[in-house]
Amino acid sequence: xxxxxxxDLLEIRExxxxxxxxxxxxxxxxxxxxxxxxMNLDAxxxxxxxxxxxxxxxxxxxxxxxxxxxxxxAAALGDCRGDGERALARVFxxxxxxxxxxxxxxxxxxxxxxxxxxxxxxxxxxGWLGDSRAVLCAGGGASAPLxxxxxxxxxxRSSRRxxxxx
Numbered sequence: 315x316x317x318x319x320x321x322d323l324l325e326i327r328e329x330x331x332x333x334x335x336x337x338x339x340x341x342x343x344x345x346x347x348x349x350x351x352x353m354n355l356d357a358x359x360x361x362x363x364x365x366x367x368x369x370x371x372x373x374x375x376x377x378x379x380x381x382x383x384x385x386x387x388a389a390a391l392g393d394c395r396g397d398g399e400r401a402l403a404r405v406f407x408x409x410x411x412x413x414x415x416x417x418x419x420x421x422x423x424x425x426x427x428x429x430x431x432x433x434x435x436x437x438x439x440x441g442w443l444g445d446s447r448a449v450l451c452a453g454g455g456a457s458a459p460l461x462x463x464x465x466x467x468x469x470x471r472s473s474r475r476x477x478x479x480x
Contacts, residue, residue, distance in 0.1 A: 398439030
């Protein structure tokens with residue numbers, strides 16, 4: 315279908331010269347990119363936000379989520395007295411409601427998974443919906459899963475519904 319190699323579709327970026335955060339994305343063989351990301355190291359005083367939205371059926375949901383996540387999370391953290399778990403849960407629900415209000419039935423055939431890590435000086439908080447994954451890496455390799463897939467064949471493993479604080 316496409317006359318491109320995988321390396322032609324791959325793009326690698328770094329957030330800043332002084333950071334240890336970067337990303338690589340590949341459109342794959344779809345006609346358009348459906349995924350989006352957030353890599354905001356200063357959106358919230360004292361915290362960094364890194365998130366991936368894996369869009370399905372189009373980019374509407376993933377693009378909206380990436381655009382709205384950090385500002386809504388900053389506000390929610392203030393309302394939740396800095397509790398990252400509560401703030402992420404609130405933001406995920408708010409994003410879903412806002413998308414439904416704005417797009418209604420048009421969202422019946424499209425959507426997105428999300429995995430978000432809130433990095434504070436003394437903690438990591440990971441929230442996710444769907445089968446996108448976050449893995450903690452140390453010493454050059456994966457050391458611990460931060461998320462576990464939600465799916466029809468796997469039950470949610472805790473009452474926290476996709477929120478993990480380390």
